[in-house]
Amino acid sequence: MELIAENRSFGGRQLRYSHRSEVLACDMIFAVYLPPQAEQGPVPVLYWLSGLTCTDENFVTKAGAQRYAAEHGIAIVAPDTSPRGEGVADDPDGAYDFGLGAGFYVNATEAPFAANYQMYDYVVSELPALVEAELPLDPKRQAISGHSMGGHGALTIALKNPGRFKSVSAFSPICSPLKCPWGEKALGGYLGDDKEAWREYDATELVARAEERLPMLVDQGEADDFLAEQLKPELLEKVGAAADYPMAIRMQPGYDHSYYFIASFIGEHIAFHAANL
Numbered sequence: 001m002e003l004i005a006e007n008r009s010f011g012g013r014q015l016r017y018s019h020r021s022e023v024l025a026c027d028m029i030f031a032v033y034l035p036p037q038a039e040q041g042p043v044p045v046l047y048w049l050s051g052l053t054c055t056d057e058n059f060v061t062k063a064g065a066q067r068y069a070a071e072h073g074i075a076i077v078a079p080d081t082s083p084r085g086e087g088v089a090d091d092p093d094g095a096y097d098f099g100l101g102a103g104f105y106v107n108a109t110e111a112p113f114a115a116n117y118q119m120y121d122y123v124v125s126e127l128p129a130l131v132e133a134e135l136p137l138d139p140k141r142q143a144i145s146g147h148s149m150g151g152h153g154a155l156t157i158a159l160k161n162p163g164r165f166k167s168v169s170a171f172s173p174i175c176s177p178l179k180c181p182w183g184e185k186a187l188g189g190y191l192g193d194d195k196e197a198w199r200e201y202d203a204t205e206l207v208a209r210a211e212e213r214l215p216m217l218v219d220q221g222e223a224d225d226f227l228a229e230q231l232k233p234e235l236l237e238k239v240g241a242a243a244d245y246p247m248a249i250r251m252q253p254g255y256d257h258s259y260y261f262i263a264s265f266i267g268e269h270i271a272f273h274a275a276n277l
């Protein structure tokens, strides 16, 4: 991997790398924040998955997470949200909710997307192996979080990999892609018409059959324009209660879907992960 940008931040380093992804069959860019504690030895790591239209940069420049990551001695790895580059298939109409910037953290099986859109394997396997080999990260202390499409990614990846993460959190996650327009479009496009395959990437389905009980924190703004149609935290809450899965779902009055919301609570999310790492 090649270092392409570096900025000192809260005593640590905000880094940006490019690399060739074999899994995605394209060049990729990702961001890493290393707290000052990483100078002394391996530190725990939080993976952050961003939402629709984002690159690795939205979270890094807007969330204000570095202050809290430095305070708690946690590294943050923030990948891009889809494969990139010439030849990578996109939404035929250039829509923002499918294709580039909208990989949904699944392994596509449908042509032409299957050639590059393997974001689940990229986030679960290829990227962690790369950063663990090159940077002072402790693979035994991992957590995962994300926003909207990335909240769906964080919840599903944590639930599908018991024993891997110490905690999971999400801001405004798409709680059931099986039951919302964003999810129906993306899972249909990447996985085809067989909804059995979709169930493997739906947090409500995965909570219902989960064996592990992972500390889980979800924040959702009550003034979020996407809340009723796309996000539906009530579905996650209902299945969590039925499965006796302990989760904190906090409705936050007045907050919308933006990074102003994320920046307001990212400190609490990082403290939550720090307490479990």
Ligand SMILES: N[C@@H](CCC(=O)N[C@@H](CSC=O)C(=O)NCC(=O)O)C(=O)O
Pocket (backbone or CB within 6 Å): 050, 051, 052, 053, 054, 058, 062, 096, 147, 148, 149, 150, 257, 258, 259
């Ligand atoms: N219509 C909007 C939708 C894009 C949007 O709101 N993206 C969110 C994530 S939504 C769910 O995954 C986001 O994080 N945007 C980036 C940002 O920096 O705010 C549009 O295209 O404008």
